[in-house]
Amino acid sequence: MQKKKMIVVQCWDDGVTTDARLTDLLRQLQIPATFNLCPGMYDKRARFGWIHKQTEVWRLGWDEMRSVYNGFTIANHSLTHPNLCDLPVTEARHEIAVARDRLQQFFGQPVMGFVYPFGAFNSTIMTLVKETGHCYARTTQPAEQSFPPANPMAFHPNCHFLSQDFWLQYENSRKWGLFYFWGHSYELISENLWQEFEVKLRRITEDPCSVWGELPQLFSGSDLTAT
Ligand SMILES: [Zn+2]
Numbered sequence: 001m002q003k004k005k006m007i008v009v010q011c012w013d014d015g016v017t018t019d020a021r022l023t024d025l026l027r028q029l030q031i032p033a034t035f036n037l038c039p040g041m042y043d044k045r046a047r048f049g050w051i052h053k054q055t056e057v058w059r060l061g062w063d064e065m066r067s068v069y070n071g072f073t074i075a076n077h078s079l080t081h082p083n084l085c086d087l088p089v090t091e092a093r094h095e096i097a098v099a100r101d102r103l104q105q106f107f108g109q110p111v112m113g114f115v116y117p118f119g120a121f122n123s124t125i126m127t128l129v130k131e132t133g134h135c136y137a138r139t140t141q142p143a144e145q146s147f148p149p150a151n152p153m154a155f156h157p158n159c160h161f162l163s164q165d166f167w168l169q170y171e172n173s174r175k176w177g178l179f180y181f182w183g184h185s186y187e188l189i190s191e192n193l194w195q196e197f198e199v200k201l202r203r204i205t206e207d208p209c210s211v212w213g214e215l216p217q218l219f220s221g222s223d224l225t226a227t
Pocket residue numbers: 013014077081117118
């Protein structure tokens with residue numbers, strides 16, 4: 001009997017200029033990914049955002065977005081990246097709903113996923129995300145969980161891409177049939193880290209018991225049994 005392959009999915013947050021190098025690499029290796037964007041945070045051109053470990057992080061500009069993300073899946077990370085739990089309900093709804101509309105219009109693709117800014121959510125926020133047309137919402141809590149998730153509005157990734165136990169979590173995930181990692185491309189602050197990440201990607205691609213998948217497809221009701 002043929003064994004089911006584990007589906008491997010990944011997503012990346014915040015829409016930063018290092019996503020251009022990441023999408024080039026993923027295109028070259030023919031690996032899918034989802035990018036979680038905050039459409040209220042970008043100018044026409046790239047602009048300075050903040051410092052991460054002595055390295056400048058720049059937000060992408062709208063001018064570059066279509067080419068950087070061409071061929072990849074876009075998900076909603078709110079309009080301006082607030083802690084949604086701190087906002088009045090009407091403002092939280094605005095952050096979630098307007099962002100989804102803008103992303104769908106700009107990229108011309110359905111936006112099915114949501115990612116909680118700062119990983120912050122509660123039952124009200126989960127309801128808003130569901131009501132505004134999203135079929136899953138990712139947290140930042142690493143967790144081993146069954147798939148499909150018990151609550152798609154609290155879809156926990158298995159681990160961060162730089163996690164020390166990345167491969168342990170990868171192996172542990174086989175019994176669920178899904179491995180989900182996430183990160184920010186601005187965390188790739190050295191050539192070493194880029195090389196290590198490429199090695200990870202290639203190792204997964206070469207694993208005959210795994211297959212790369214797209215996040216929205218997991219919730220599309222289509223057959224998940226990749227063989
Ligand atoms: Zn974020």
